[in-house]
Every structure is written in C-alpha cells, then in structure tokens.
Amino acid sequence: MRSPHGNAPRGYSEAGLMENSFAGGGPVETQARIVSMNIEQGGVHTTLLYAPEIALRAVPMQFVQVKVAPLNDPFLRRPFGLSRISPEEGIIGITWATVGRGTSLMGLWREGDTVSVLGPLGNGLRTDRVLRTNPGPHGRRPVWLVAGGTGLAPLYPLALSLGPHCRDITVLYGARTAEALMDTSLFETVGCKVTVATEDGSAGVKGRVTGPLGHLLASFNGPLSSNPPLAVACGPTPMLRAVKAMLRDTPVELYVSLEERMACGTGLCKGCAVKAAPPRSGYFHVCSDGPVFPAGEVLLGGEGQGA
C-alpha cells in the first residue's frame, strides 16, 4: 500500500537499490514515537522520542531535524539540539521554546503520535575529543558550560558524559527573568556547580551571564594559564559574542554552538552560512561544519564588520 502522503518510510527491494537506508553510520530518518511531552520550568517543553537508531549514534551537542506536521506547511524541518541521549532506552529528547508557527503546532503533539525525525546531525562535541584536548591529567582541567535561554538544554548530555571524567564542571546560565529559567537540577545531580543570572535580578545574580563569567575568570587568574579551562557556550548570538569577547585574550579554550536559519540541516543546500574568521575567507556551514566551532574560527553575526 502506498502511504497516504506518499512519503512514509518503507522498504524498497528492486535489485540495484539498497536494502537499507544508509550506506554508513550517517544520520537516519525515522518515524519516532512521542514517549512524553512535558511542560517544564521556564515555559519550555521537553519531548522524549523513541528513536533508538538516533540515540545509538548521537554524541552531545548534535541536533535533529524534526518534521512538525506531515504535509507541506510547515514545509521545512525544525532543528533542535538533543537534550537527552539515552542509547539504553532508545530515547532522545528535545527541549524547545514556543516561538513561531512550527513550535506552536508542536504544542498539539500528544504522547503516542509519531513524527519524522532526521538525525543525528552536525559535528557535536565528542567527549573523548574534549578529554583528549585536556593537557593535564584527566579530570583536572576545568570545564565551563555557558548557556543562555534554551541553549542550556543541549549542554546536559555533554555534562552527563563528561561527569565521570571531569571533577570540575561549572554551569553559568543566564535568562531574562526567574520565570524564564529552566530547571538546572539535572546538572547539579551530575555534579556540576551551577550559577544562575537573570537580567532583572529576580533569581540568582542580577545581570547577564558575563557577570559571573568575569568572576570565574578572575578567580582563575592564577591557575588559568597552567591548566586552562575548556569553555562551551550555547545560546543567543549576542551572548556568544559577549562571551567570546570576554575570553578572547585569555587562555580559555572556547567552543561555541551556533544557530542559523536552516533548510536541510544535512549539508545539501549551503543555506546555513556563517562567516569564517580571518585569515580564512568564505563561509562555514553550521549544520555540517558545526554547530560547534572553536570560537576563533567564526565571525559571530556582525563581529568584525566594519573592521
């Protein structure tokens, strides 16, 4: 039987075409069942999806592309970072804010529905790679996770996988107000120190996340150079820009996780361009070269303009 919209997954058996969808260990497209839909602190949703092939392949900071509804509007998939990766249970999670047409429609999802998910996509940040770049004895080098808004969510699988190896993980997390703050207890459970900042001071430190970052930097002044922290920042571009500026002339090694408007999310269209920092010219592509970049290699929206 043909699928109602002519595009549900199915086997194809003609000789010469592959039996299996994929040549290698690349991303897969799967009809994922919604295991749970929770509205969480900060007004965000966390949706857990049964997608064992993706859960098996994913590394922290990768993302998935989700087809919100079966027909042509919304047309493009929506990219979301992975807030949970559980290969044992075959489950992945996305944590998302309602911002527009697609995410409004996602609010109508129910447990038991299936949605088409494509992933895992992007480079991600492999724990072994993070650890390899640690020059000191494993676990000695401090890790700073800097987050703004929903940018906190994809850092959780990273913290979880680093937890057993790094004894010193600090989460710096900023939001507009106390109400917009997502739950940070998961991070605390895996042993991270969490500092929260709100712009209006309604919770944690008053001001932006760069405030506590400055303090952290100051407190590290001594040991910094001998055992430079590794920082990973995820959040709105202005925040990334500020964090990058603050850490520029320090030995802190900064990775930034970028967002850009995407069509495919798979490297096909060259839509998600981000300017390469000099001396390189041209563009990187967030979905295939990123979303995680060494901060020095990219120009963050407006950065370096007029220079």
Next chain:
Amino acid sequence: MRSPHGNAPRGYSEAGLMENSFAGGGPVETQARIVSMNIEQGGVHTTLLYAPEIALRAVPMQFVQVKVAPLNDPFLRRPFGLSRISPEEGIIGITWATVGRGTSLMGLWREGDTVSVLGPLGNGLRTDRVLRTNPGPHGRRPVWLVAGGTGLAPLYPLALSLGPHCRDITVLYGARTAEALMDTSLFETVGCKVTVATEDGSAGVKGRVTGPLGHLLASFNGPLSSNPPLAVACGPTPMLRAVKAMLRDTPVELYVSLEERMACGTGLCKGCAVKAAPPRSGYFHVCSDGPVFPAGEVLLGGEGQGA
C-alpha cells in the same frame, strides 16, 4: 494573547464592529470538539462533533466545511454532508471516505481534538417543504431515497425527520461490493424499507441501484400518477445521471444532491458551478443554490452535451 496561528476565534469589542459573529441565522464558524471517531462498515469514518450552534440551525442535506489542519496545507476546507443532526445533544456528524490528502489527515484526528467547522451551508431539504409538496394527505406520498457510496450518509437525517410523517420511505442503496456497503440499520430503525445493490452481487441485488429503482418504478405503475413519489438521490454524478434518465418521463419528482469542487462553500467565489438546464442559461452554484436541486433544473456532468 494572540492565537498561535493568528486565526483562532475570539471576541472583538471595538465599537462599530459587531459583538456577535453573525447578523442573522446564517452559518457559523466554530471550533468543534471531536466527540467520537468511528470506523464503520464500508470503511468509512463517522466523526461526531460538538457544535451546538450548527446542530441547532441545520436542516437535512445541508453540509459543513471542515478545516482539516490548522495551517495552510491543506489550504481549503473540505465539504461534508451532515450524517447526524442532534440539536438536543448539540452534536453533528459527518461520515466520510478516505480519498486524498485531506481525508488521510483526518484519519489522524482524535477524540478531544478541536477542528474548525463552518456551517450549516447550502439549501438542504427542509422536511416541512418536502411535506408541503406532498399533495395527498400527509404521509401518503411515498418517498424514495436513492444513494450511492457515501451519498447514503446525508440521507439519514432526512429519513429521520420524515419518519414521523411519511409511512412509506424506501431506501435504494448501491455500492461496488459488499465490503464497501455502509451500515443501513439506522434507516431500518426509523422505519425505512432498504434495498441494497452491489455491482458484483456480493450482497443484495446484483448490479447498480438503477436495477431496484426500475422494479420499484414498475410496481408503482398504477398508483404513481395519482400519488407520485418524491425521490431524493445522493451519490456519484454518473449515478445521478442514470437515476434522472430513468425517472425523466415519469411523474416521480426527483431532487438530486450534487457535489462539485468547492473553494468557499459559502457562495463567495462562484467556484462550484453547475450548468443550468435549458431554457435557463449560465450556471448555478452548488454551495449556495444547492446542493439539492430539482433534477430538471441542472445538467449533470456531460448531460445535454452535443445536444
């Protein structure tokens, strides 16, 4: 708060604009809650919707326009005849076959979902009018309901409302095969005599519905002229054409319920044109002049061409 898609129903209070949506007793647009979704005999779905304003206003053979999904694809509403009208419970029903993109998507509806429904639309066939056209004493004039495929469904509210008044209602119902036959027991419950025909003879009389219609016609030969039956036909155009041809030179008064591709369903666009029979020229509009027409007033697809 604005609605997520900018078009959910809401009050509007500025002076000079109406408090209430409608000037008269016209159709209403309402977010109807799905009370039940049943797959029935013949593979059709019957969906009951809580739409009290529509249930109150509707007369048999009217239809509603349903927005299958909230965004722009599918774009147009889908027209469905009313298979249930229950003003007491505030419930209307539609009985529909899965034929394309919109109806496939309707298969994903669940109890408790809400969908936008616009109606009641079209002229319908008012029981009092049917009865008024009965020349003999009330209830004496026979009524023939001739149906093909899903065309049976909208005849049920008509049978139900005629039941108490007409003692002699015959339903002639044709389908391709036994499996495609919808349940006719509701009609029997309200006292109709039901004759079924299938093209392959797998149930009832073998052949098309015009077979039993011919027999009925023959059996009525005597009393026909003094007490001519009133016939209402609903189904595919070729069936309507055949029924019309068969009844043309008889005193049977035939009404046909038409389908045509529609955009608005409300008379705004002039999209649902059906050719008027001579001596009239030009077109009627199925949604506003119909869907029910005296058979002699319209040319049914291809009829009269080349003549």
Next chain:
Amino acid sequence: MIDLSTELAGIRLRNPLVAASGVFGYGEEYARLGDIRWFGAVSVKGTTLKPREGNPPPRVCETPSGMLNSIGLENPGAEVAAREKIPWLRQFGVPIIVNVSGNTYEEFSELGTIFSDVEGISALEVNVSCPNVSSGGMAFGMDARSCYRAALSVRKTWKGPLIVKLTPNSPDIVAIARAAVEGGADILSLVNTLIGMAIDIKTRRPVLGNVTGGLSGPAIKPVAIRCVYQVAQAVQVPIIGMGGVSSYRDVLEFLMAGATAVGIGAGLLVDPLLPKKILADLEDYCQEEGIVNLSTLTGCAWKG
C-alpha cells in the same frame, strides 16, 4: 487608543483590510457570513460591460498552501452592478471599489462612463491582470505600453480615484507600475494571481475546465511581498498589497514591504471571519509593540 485607520489617495479607511475582488461578490453572500463593516474597503467582483456566465467547471482546485481558480469573471454586467448591486452595498458605509475588466480600451472607457453616474463608488479598480479570460484581461498588464493605455482609457471618463491592479506574471512589474501611474493611476493594487495549472492523476487530464487558472493564497505571498517591496520604492502612489494573507502577520509583512492597505482574497474563502480575527490581532500587536498608528509601519522594511 490604537489607530488602525489609513488613507488611500484621499479615501479614508477605518482599517487597512480590503476585501479583494472576486472573493466578495457584491457583498450579498458575505452579509450572511459576517459584517461588511469589518473591512476598511471592499472591492467587488470583476465587472464587465456585458454579463458573463464564466468558465466551465471545475473552476477551483486546491494546491499546496493555495488554490487555482478559473472563474472567468462570472458577473451580472455593469448595468446590473450599477443599478442594483452597488446601491445595496452602500448601506454599510464602507468605501466601495468597483473592479472592472474590459476586452478593449474602448470598453474600459465605457466602464468609466457607466460608473461615473453611480453614487457611492470610492474608486474604480482596473483589472489588467485577470488570467482567466481569453481576450483582454491579463494581456493589458503584461507590458508597460498597453497598461498605460488601459489606465488612460479609464482615466478619460472616470474622474474619481483610479486603481490599477497589476499582475505578477509580468517580467518587470516596476516598469508596468510606473506606466500605470503615468496613465493616471492614483493607487496600485498588487498582485493578482500567477498563472498555474494542475493535473488530476486519476483522470490524467487538467483539473480545471479552462485548463489553466490563477494561483492565489499563501503559496504566492513571497512573490507578492517582493512585488510590493519593489514597486513601493519606485512609485509615489499608495499600494493595496495582497497575495496570501491568512493572518495578521501577513498583513504586517505587506505593510512593512510598503503597502498602505492590504487585500484579503483566498483567505476569506477559507475563513469568512478572517478580517475580524485579524483586526483583533492587529490591535493586540499594536498594544504590545506600543504602536499608536498602524499606518506608520508602511514601508519600514526599506525606509530604514
């Protein structure tokens, strides 16, 4: 107090929403569905000198996020419109735009003459962009010279505000817009439908009786926004932008692109209450954004 009102070449509109021609008839059907006063102005069905039956069915067909129509200007003719339809529509006190379509320049002039004698018409809208009639129609709107002459033909006989309605099928809509203004247009309407078609894979034949039809609805919004954005920067006259409006967001997009008023076409077929909902949403939007006069947004995407 939020002010949604706007002005088109001297015509005051209580709000920027215009019922687009062809989805509103002459208002009679709409009066049963909603309140005509929800609109800032209404444009009636494309009216021709003589009555027209329109094209053979099927006349409409859904497409992804849009629809095709090949109505073919079914209308009762200028005389009936002038004598019965427009006088009836006047009672609502909403500015009336009469959309007219001619086969020849002379017909356009004649239409101007006929409607000059009718009270209560706020503007004439010259449809040089209808893709669904075999002669006249869109042909006039495809090149600058014939568009200029069509505008001029009406201008000669009609002294009130003149709207010319442009087609997005032309290769250079800016040039055509300029020609329309030279020909006497006080206002431009854009866009009409794109030419499209659909094939029924079951019958293996074109769906529409007339084979091709006009594509409208959200699908064409990006083309329409582009046209308004380009034309608004090139001409001085106000623009009624349209093509794919289905929410207040689309209205804002047209205003920001440079429209002064915004037409609702196919969207009204899907939801006759759309204008009411959009007005409510626009009020909320202005409130949240601290906008006092909605009309100040016109062209802000390029005005800097």
Next chain:
Amino acid sequence: MIDLSTELAGIRLRNPLVAASGVFGYGEEYARLGDIRWFGAVSVKGTTLKPREGNPPPRVCETPSGMLNSIGLENPGAEVAAREKIPWLRQFGVPIIVNVSGNTYEEFSELGTIFSDVEGISALEVNVSCPNVSSGGMAFGMDARSCYRAALSVRKTWKGPLIVKLTPNSPDIVAIARAAVEGGADILSLVNTLIGMAIDIKTRRPVLGNVTGGLSGPAIKPVAIRCVYQVAQAVQVPIIGMGGVSSYRDVLEFLMAGATAVGIGAGLLVDPLLPKKILADLEDYCQEEGIVNLSTLTGCAWKG
C-alpha cells in the same frame, strides 16, 4: 516487470528522478544520507568559472509550502569541480549533469570548453535562470534573444547533450524555450525558482541577507506544471520538469504534463530519502494501474 527507465536525448536513465541542481552539491553530502543510485540522473550545484563564496546569511527562509533561497551559487569553481568533484561522483554510475552559470556569453563558452575535457559528464545544464546573482544568472533567461545566445555560446564549445534551464519569471516561457532549442538545446529543464522575498516582522527587515531569493517547493508546483504543459506542446525536445515535487503524485503530474524526467529540489532538503520512497510508490502505482512503461505517461494530459 515494471520499467521505470527513460531516455533524455540519448542519455539512459534508470528512472525519471533527477537530483535538481543546488540541493545535491556534488554528491558528497548526499552519499552520507542515502544512495546516489536512487536517482536516474544527478545535476550538480551551479558551477561558475571562478570559485564563489555565495551570499551573506540568512540564505534560506521558510514560506507557506515552500522556501526562499539566496545561496548565490556558492561553489568551488569549474576547475575544482572538473578535477575533484566529478571524478569522485562518477563511481556511482549515475548520469552526471553539470549545471553551469556564467556572467557573460564568453564565460559560458569557456565553461563548455573546460567540461569538454572531463570524462563522464552526460550533459551540461546551462542555468540562465538563477535569481540570486547580480550579473548574469536570470538575466539571460528573461528574453528569447539572450537565451538563444547563451545556449549557442555553450553549444559552440560543448558537443555533448545540452540542457537549458528556464525561469518561470519570464513573461512567455514558450518563446524562450523555442529560442533555447534554436540555440542548440537538446533538453530543457524547467522551472527554476520564482523571485520572492519575506520580511521578518520582528526585525522589520527582509529575512534574507540578499533581500530577494528564489521561491521553490510545493507552493510553485502549479506554475511549474503549467510551464511544462505549455512548453512540452511547443517543442520537440524532452523536458526535465521540476518545481515542488514532494511525492510520487507530483512526479506523475509532471510526466502527464509532458516531462520525460522529473527533478527533485527543495523536497530533497526536507526528506533525503524522498527518491527511494517515490520509486517504491511509483512501482506500486504502475502495478495497480497496469502500466508497464512509466515513460508512456509523458504528455498524456494533452496527447489525448
């Protein structure tokens, strides 16, 4: 046994599905996502004489049932394509179409020369329809004369099968198609994207860094079908139809309109497995309908 194969001016395709230019790069990314052999032929990214960085971001934006792109022909240039990309792509044994774009007629000739020396290219596809570059690009495809000259420029240096890819933004695509054939086209590709734009109502600025972009996806399918239907009846050469394919039904619609092969563009961005699914559905369809050679459907909507 159902036969899905088809032929384009002597090029044998195992099935009628073609990866449209610009959504397939040179195949490297796709190889990680699916099987290149699912396609009957592949058209590589629009390639220019010199490497290009492409346009500033944002470069893509969703629209109702479609998308805008303003990639701006980001590509490594003809030399790298010829030396590295195409030789790699050859391993899959799928006919390779090289999509080329020039600023001048001379550049087009030069591109023909460069690719004449490369083995394993089944056809050159002359892109006279790209809306996203400031010089060249679509300009060539908007009038018959320049389209003719562009085709001729490649024809002089490239002896293999020549495809000319047409824009739906031109006012008379049939005239342009005829000119392309006169200029030497053996095959026509249609359509490229419509020009559109979107405004971000939050920032009140155009969404795309390049302001306007090319509209593609299901939204434009009715326009594309109409173009194929009109052109197929006017010319003798085979057509690669495209614009909005997202299911086997769309493929059938293009074939019935007169296409011999069918391109998949934006649909591949949404679902990289689309060709595989479509092939399976086409087989089922042929089975149910008793069609032995799918190619017999070409043009059946007008062939009678």
